[in-house]
Amino acid sequence: MVTSSQYQREPELGDGLRLHLNENTGGCSPKVIEALRALSPMDAAIYPDYGRVNDVCARHLGVDPSRLLLTNGLDEGIQAAAIAYLQRDPGAAAGAAAGRPEGLIAEPCFGMYADCIEAVGGRIVRVAPPADLAFPLDAVLAAITPRTRVIYLTSPGNPTGLLVTAAAVHALARAVPAGLVFVDEAYADFTDAHFLAELPGAPNVVVGRTFAKAYGLAALRIGAVVGDEAVIARLRRSLPPYSINVAAAVALEAALGDQAHLDAYRAQVRASKARVYAVCDRLGLGYWPSEANFVLVRVGGRATAIVEALRQRRIFVRDRSNEPGCAGCIRITAGVLAHTEQALAALEDILCAVA
């Protein structure tokens, strides 16, 4: 069994252009590094307080602090939902259908959902994608059973970059009144379409965010889950009390204070995606216009060979060709424009050589 601590772990790659994990290719705000340098020996010696960073983050997201749970990366929020809803199986006490509690996922999707459902003893229910990889609302609704406890959605989706509409989220929430709809918005900072504002009308929906991507804090491990106060309290009880370390807490506050850094990076991502689309159009490669910081490109049957050829040049992209619906596809992170240009030039070179 693949455990959640091992998901997506690549062999250590060493130096190179990392376009395989949708990280920020330009690095975090320099204000984060300043804040980390300012930590004192006593800051390291005492158990951290989260009141201040929780307030700052809640203000940033426009929610009451009681509706926010900071987590050790969004991974931990995904895991908390699995523990709280799939392991304890609250439905059983209410006389719900017998059998293993089910976690529903629409493929292709982020690997942590299945890993977490399985790790807590839940049953994974997978919904296959349509050919265009659009979110299959009707098929997901049809896969709901009396044992469905959590539905994990991703918007923008990974690896597609496609959105799930608010109407679809509401429809699913209505279909599982005793369960939880977890809207993973890891890439929300790259789009204007969010579910956050809709949350007050959907008490059994939570939104997950990460500061790993747009804010460039992947190594510090900090994410957030927002939702109804009682649901958030239930998720909080699934986690250890000090899962966020002091470095992550001060880093988040500093990162949220540097709007200019975020805006500049988002502009690079937009420019990078435009370049990827232009090169794909020129080379006749299919792609999915993306609301995130990556693009899924259909390079055809040579996908694995192309990823390997790029790797030889120390350019790392993700082979997604074994994911449901993604035959022949690779996923390329779109970050700093110069990095994208470098990857595209290498891709074109390789494609011309094998043509």
Ligand SMILES: Cc1ncc(COP(=O)(O)O)c(C=O)c1O
């Ligand atoms: C859809 C999705 N959710 C969650 C995560 C994990 O975020 P974090 O690094 O904050 O744990 C990722 C990381 O790639 C992701 O793609």
